[in-house]
Amino acid sequence: MSQLDKQYDPLVVEKEVLKFWDEQRIFEKTVRSREKGPRWSFLEGPPTTNGFMHVGHARGRAMKDAQIRYMTMCGYNVWRRAGWDMQGLPVELEVERNEGIAEKGQIETTIGLDKFVQKCKELVDFYLGRWVQDSQRLGLWLDYDTAYQTRRDDYIEHVWHFLKLASEKGLLGRGYRVNPTCPRCVTALSGHEVSQGYKRKVDPSIYVKFRLVDREDEFLVIWTTTPFTLISNEMVSVHPDYTYVKVDVGGEYWWVVKDLLETVMAKVGVSSYKVVEELSGSDMLGWKYVHPFLEEVEWHREHHEEYMHAVVTGTHVTVEDGTGLVHTAPGFGPDDFEMGREYDVPVFVPVDPTGRFTDEVPMFAGKYVFDMNPVVCEMLKEKGTLVHEETIEHEYPHCWRCDTPLVYLADNTQWFLKMTGVRDRLVERNKEVHWTPTWAGSGRFGDWLANADDWCISRSRVWGSPLPVWVCTECGHEVVIGSRKELRERAVEFPDEFEMHRPWVDRVVLKCDKCGGEMRREPFVTDCWLDSGMAHTASVDYLKDPSLFNELFPYDFITEAVDQSRGWFYSLLYTSVVMHDRAPFKACVSQEHVLDKDGGKMSKSRGNVVWARDALESVGADPFRIFVLTKNASWNRTNYDPAEIEMLKKKLSVLWNVVLFADTYMALDKYRYDESRMRAALSGARLEDRWLLSRVQSTVEAYHEAMRAYLWHRAGRVLLEFVSEDLSRVYLPLVKKRVWLDADDPEKVMAYDVLFYTLHAVVRCLNPFTPFLAEKLHRSFLMRYCDLPESVNLTDMPLPDKDLQDDEMEATFDLLEELRSAASHARNKKGVKLRHPVARVMFVPASEDAARRARSLIEILLHDLNTHEFVVLDSDVADEFTRLSVTPNFKALGPRLKKKMRRLTKFLEEEVDGAWLRNELETHGRAKVVVDGEELELVAGDVEFHESVPENLSLAECRAGKVIVDVTRTRELEAEGLVRDVTRRVQVMRKELDLSVEQMIDLVIHFSDDESMELVSMFKDYLSNETRAETLRLVGPSEAVAWKRWNYSVDWEIDGRKIRVGMTPK
């Protein structure tokens, strides 16, 4: 009895296999079995334990597993430690939501930092559990027991170690950063958060004129919607390539961009004006102006840098709105800040994080910035510099939590990792990485590296690796601490209860070695990309024992989605180059994203996210895996469509059915696999056996080639193609008739051996793609007939075997396929069923090779084409019933004829006499034709001839030549066809009785006319053989049958002949 269900049900198979793996510790055994193999190291990009795994994650993880399983079965000792990225803002936000904390500032006043961090830990543990479950359900075999976790002290210590090293190399330092800040939550927001909170807002829209120095009565006219930022204005930006005009507006001159001149004048209500001068923006560089609040703000009077209160040029200036002259306040805008840095102008930020002016602007001190907008306008009006005032409604970012309008604020307390002196090294080291596809590394990532800015690593949050910088409260001296040991040694007092997270780390006070004062920690945590970026070193506990690191680094392989270029790929490379001066990975495969069924982005807000767990439980892990692995190249996006997965499931069912077939008969015959027996029998084996064995070699070879290049889609397609086409569609029908032979018949044994050999190879190659199905087939089928290890994962990948490869054989069978297809076509044209035999099929080969190969196939063709005779003809014999058409050989003629080509093509199609032309070419080797009055010479090879039109025969063409089916009917053919029709009816009845294949029966057939009986009796033996009838009685119309004695009887009508069939199982 087969251990395989009648139908392939992935969910049933997978549950069973998961249980087996778990109970028998198969993963551990697999790892142990390869301990002596060469090292191959995979570095897991740690998923964020926040949220659940969706199908996009699952695709990437399927790719990881495919490569890992493949390498393992190739004999490598694969390093595959799991890892989890567990810190960061999203975790905090979810805890805040769960705990009802409205804003960050309230954590301390509500549940307190200790409890908050505790809640963060509980949350990430919850998600981690789910990720492990989902990963295992997917079949991703990583070492989860020793997984690295970025939130552990041992891990964080590596981050400290790195930062100290970076500091010693002069790469760590403070700097400015302009952040969108919520003045109510007193926190900076990430770009992601900002993009969530755009809303319409009504703001003042004002045009202001700045008086130019050394240019009498000339003014720059600027536009702004945030009047309060004028207090901090330091420059005016113009586009270097735009044209600016000086306009006489009656008594004074204004400068605006030419493209907006009319718009601006209409807006401010000046109807009479005249352009008196034009300049390009670059000509205006360095023009000085008088700051509108020079008197009120002392800071402006104190600064006299070259470009302070001057015109500067920048390409960010647009002419979409405003005046083409952009008010620039480096403290209040990212673009502005860049300009300040470029022109070396100091940053003036007279506003605190709560959005209130500081003492530096005494008149506004303590006042909320947005409240000052009308006041500023009023003051400008008094000064006579307000050209125009109105309001505007536009999209403005708001805090996604509390709806407060955000303020862009420069903040000089942030910490950066610098690119200075590192960038060139990153670019160099990246070139040594093997990227798939190549452009992902050289183009996308390479370009980005070349332009990368300093990396801001400080975050004003709680749940993260703490920034290990302590600052003296007395003298400002700073130290970077590289380890817990160092911290303990320098601490004034080290608490009994300590971990590296806030708030515990904040309680450690150091003694300043400069002045003896108290040093306190900078209250930042670090960017969580820095955590995962240290995985090359921290994941193997380098600080405790570097031996693992030395063995594995640099890692052979990583793969993540494209968005990690700027994330993990970068943070890995940066930290590794700084620490070890080389790229931490040798090969990197970039993946595209998974989109929804219609190609739309999956997002929670759209509600179209498909969670991995739901997908796996509905379609099964194996169909899911093979879908995501073969649908597209990894670097192409994939639309997630369950209907497509169903198709893949059908393909897997085909394999299942092949195995079921093999298993049924092998079990019946108590078969045992013997490879040496198979090899010994090879030279005398049937063509299809040798062919299939050869196809296995070509398939395995193509498979390895693709897998070694990380082209999983190619490898998977090669396999599926082999299973459904070569094995199932071609080989299996050929081998079926052999299962009726005696159990020890050499031909039958050979068929089993070949089937077993093939399936053994297929199952192993398929294991990286569908590990559950492969394991099931290995255990429930392969192991029954051969001594094999208990898991497919403990076996070695098949390698191509040249002894079994035969290209000629493969070509011969390709021909067979073509002939079968062409013959079907020809029969179809005349409406002759395949069940009805024909007298003769003729083949006009297109080449000597085809002729030779066709002759070797005659035996098979007689059966497959259901013909009594198969003849290979010479081409001149075929001429008798064919007509010639002519097509040009473009490759030969094009270069010679050039523009005349088109006319010749038309001539050949419509006018030429094909037979004449062929005759000319064959006898003289050349022919002259007249095309549009011009004489052209054609030589052999310039054109090709095609024959068509059968008469009473039916002709079909294929690449190998022409197939002509003789459809003439005779009495014997009639009889044969009828018997096959009868046979089929009997088989239907056997099946309706649910008889097993080997069950013998007694059979009776009653005919309502004598002729039918005579016809059938001509092939009586055939009928009883095919239907496993021990006794067969044919009864004419004059006799009666005692139908009650028969278990089962049915009336049939075949092409007008009425019969009644009765059967009784023995």
Add this chain to the structure above:
RNA sequence: GGGCCCGUGGCAUAGCCUGGUUAUUGCACCGCUCUGAUAAGGCGGGGGUCCGGAGUUCAAAUCUCCGCGGGCCCA
């Protein structure tokens, strides 16, 4: 605003690097057919502005340029 990827019958894909006969294959549809793999298999058919435009060429799905649409990253 910048960079990169993708765009081929209703859907999904091959081909593109290296230009050349009628653009490949699967799903779906229609007709026929086969059958102890049977909710499968075979043959045939309908269905295509190869995203649009321009250029190079005797010849463009393929090479170049300009657009459009989708996606990703960055600003």
